[in-house]
Amino acid sequence: IDRYAVVGYPIQHSWSPFIHGLFAKQTGQAMSYTRLAVTPENFERDVGAFFASGGKGLNITVPHKQSANIVTRYRTPRAEIARAVNTLVWRNDGLLGDNTDGAGLVIDLTRNLGFDIAGARILLLGAGGAARGVMGPLLAAAPECIEIANRTKQRAVELAEEFELLGTVRGCTFEDVSDGVFDLVLNATSASLQDDIPPIPRTAIGPATLCYDMAYGKGDTAFTRWSKTVGAGRAETGWGMLVEQAAEAFLLWRGMKPDTKPVLEAIKAQA
Numbered sequence: 001i002d003r004y005a006v007v008g009y010p011i012q013h014s015w016s017p018f019i020h021g022l023f024a025k026q027t028g029q030a031m032s033y034t035r036l037a038v039t040p041e042n043f044e045r046d047v048g049a050f051f052a053s054g055g056k057g058l059n060i061t062v063p064h065k066q067s068a069n070i071v072t073r074y075r076t077p078r079a080e081i082a083r084a085v086n087t088l089v090w091r092n093d094g095l096l097g098d099n100t101d102g103a104g105l106v107i108d109l110t111r112n113l114g115f116d117i118a119g120a121r122i123l124l125l126g127a128g129g130a131a132r133g134v135m136g137p138l139l140a141a142a143p144e145c146i147e148i149a150n151r152t153k154q155r156a157v158e159l160a161e162e163f164e165l166l167g168t169v170r171g172c173t174f175e176d177v178s179d180g181v182f183d184l185v186l187n188a189t190s191a192s193l194q195d196d197i198p199p200i201p202r203t204a205i206g207p208a209t210l211c212y213d214m215a216y217g218k219g220d221t222a223f224t225r226w227s228k229t230v231g232a233g234r235a236e237t238g239w240g241m242l243v244e245q246a247a248e249a250f251l252l253w254r255g256m257k258p259d260t261k262p263v264l265e266a267i268k269a270q271a
């Protein structure tokens, strides 16, 4: 039986075993999928041991996504652009690193939520690893612009500069977000984890705005709850992105794409 796992620290709350378990059942694939708690000091050693003992693939989560490329021999272009790896694939000639996070977000927005990224005015909140990971795939879908707003202005400006050849991108603080309503406001800060919301102007959000939190939890996050009170047309948490990035990893490992809809319904019912 082919073995897979998710590696992180902490890892006990990861939904990945649940998701991949349902994918395997649905597609009739014989595979196991477990959780591995691995600290940064032991990352190289433990990942090496997993593959040396016949493991076929790993998902990589906090805090290892930025350092996971040290164990790879090859990386996909989207992993290079994100400068982060969330999926490792065993190959006879060396490990392949991919990043399916941005694709997962874009698939959730377009296919599941019916949002048209082409021509959209996007406000991206945050300029850390989570924000960088989605920039390439979002820009590839040709939005009108992406404005990156961050608490630390310098980080937003640097991230915008890094991607300026791929589209219209601007970095700023929460205070100097451009006037007018955005089509999509995407929360990629870790503020939700502290039940906090970034201080963005209410005028950025209108009845046609989709507010999307890349974080997820039981019901609303602080950001989706606040979005609704200021009149957002729609507010969604990141469950869809989580399931879709997993489906992209599954495709890479098993050569087939599972049906994500029943899995997303199951996870929302159980969370």
Ligand code: ATR
Residues within 6 Å of the ligand: 125, 126, 127, 128, 129, 130, 131, 150, 151, 152, 155, 188, 189, 190, 191, 194, 196, 197, 198, 199
């Ligand atoms: P991740 O990999 O989750 O993106 P990160 O690289 O540490 O983690 O980035 C965290 C992001 O959340 C940053 O954009 C951070 O802002 P700073 O760059 O100013 O640190 C943002 N962030 C964290 N807590 C926040 C809060 N309470 N309010 C607003 N932004 C916050």
